[in-house]
Amino acid sequence: MRLVIQRVAPGSPLIPVLAAWRHRAFFEAEGYTPDQSVALLDGFVRLAAETPDTYQVALVAELDGKAVGTCLLIDREPVTRHPDLTPFLAGLFVVEPARRRGVGAALVRAAEDQARSHGFARLYLYTDTARAFYERLGWRLLEAFDWEGDPFSLMVRERGGG
Ligand SMILES: CC(C)(COP(=O)(O)OP(=O)(O)OC[C@H]1O[C@@H](n2cnc3c(N)ncnc32)[C@H](O)[C@@H]1OP(=O)(O)O)[C@@H](O)C(=O)NCCC(=O)NCCS
Numbered sequence: 001m002r003l004v005i006q007r008v009a010p011g012s013p014l015i016p017v018l019a020a021w022r023h024r025a026f027f028e029a030e031g032y033t034p035d036q037s038v039a040l041l042d043g044f045v046r047l048a049a050e051t052p053d054t055y056q057v058a059l060v061a062e063l064d065g066k067a068v069g070t071c072l073l074i075d076r077e078p079v080t081r082h083p084d085l086t087p088f089l090a091g092l093f094v095v096e097p098a099r100r101r102g103v104g105a106a107l108v109r110a111a112e113d114q115a116r117s118h119g120f121a122r123l124y125l126y127t128d129t130a131r132a133f134y135e136r137l138g139w140r141l142l143e144a145f146d147w148e149g150d151p152f153s154l155m156v157r158e159r160g161g162g
Contacts, residue, residue, distance in 0.1 A: 001064060003103060005110040008041075008058040008070075010049045015042050018060060018070045021093050044072065055087060055118035059110055061094070061103045068098035071107045073114050077126060081145065082154060087115055089125040089157075108137050112157055121159045128152050 008014055016038050023037035032040075041058065048056045061069035071092040076083065089111045094103045115123040124142075127134060131141065131153045143154040 001101070003106055004062045005059055005106055006062065008045050008060050010042075010046045012045070014060055014067055015045060017067055018058070021070065021095065022091055025093050026091060044074075055114055055120070057111075057114055059107055059114075061098075061107050063098055063101070063103060069094035069103045069107055071111055073111045073123075081147070082124070085122075085124050085154075087120060087123060089123055092125075092130070104133065105137055108134070116159060123157045125155050125157075126152055127155060131155065 008018065019038040019041040020034065022041065023032065023034050027037045027040070044056075045058050048054055048058065055073060056075060057073050059071050059073075060067050069092075072090045074088050074090050075086050076088055077090060080088075089108065092104060092107060094107070112123055125134065125139070128147075128150050134155050134157075135141075137157075139155045139157045141153055142156045145152055145154070
């Protein structure tokens with residue numbers, strides 16, 4: 001098994017594939033159309049590529065040459081309760097057949113490395129479903145809150161922490 005984490009390049013044929021996963025996992029319930037989800041990822045990847053020295057990046061995990069997961073490192077979530085905090089890990093997703101094989105952890109580690117290499121001592125995320133997963137990876141709960149009726153966690157990963 002060979003697991004590789006790479007940056008998603010502008011115009012990559014992977015963009016519609018990753019966008020479709022993200023759409024079903026995160027955006028469909030928010031009322032986005034599939035095309036809007038593609039445009040969102042496409043625009044993000046282009047902007048990141050055009051911005052010199054940015055830490056923002058879309059990552060893809062490939063297992064034996066096949067794309068199986070993705071995540072983003074972003075400055076902040078489009079809708080945020082914490083506009084003073086940056087950067088954020090977002091949109092972590094691994095396809096079901098590839099789960100529980102270390103892909104999600106490898107994507108998180110790659111985003112952490114990217115944030116650290118740009119001088120950030122802390123990285124944040126919001127989750128409603130995966131708090132235990134992140135805690136195993138050394139993340140810590142900063143704040144638990146209710147967001148439009150759903151319980152959410154704001155979590156932090158600190159440089160050198162766990
Ligand atoms: C959460 C998710 C990314 C995990 O991906 P994965 O590739 O299965 O994770 P890994 O195999 O790297 O797991 C790393 C560790 O966490 C554990 N783990 C995995 N999913 C977990 C979960 N939902 N809850 C608690 N622990 C979990 C694994 O057992 C593993 O521990 P181990 O190394 O001691 O065995 C994946 O289940 C997913 O895409 N879920 C749907 C989208 C989602 O919820 N994304 C997070 C949004 S914030």
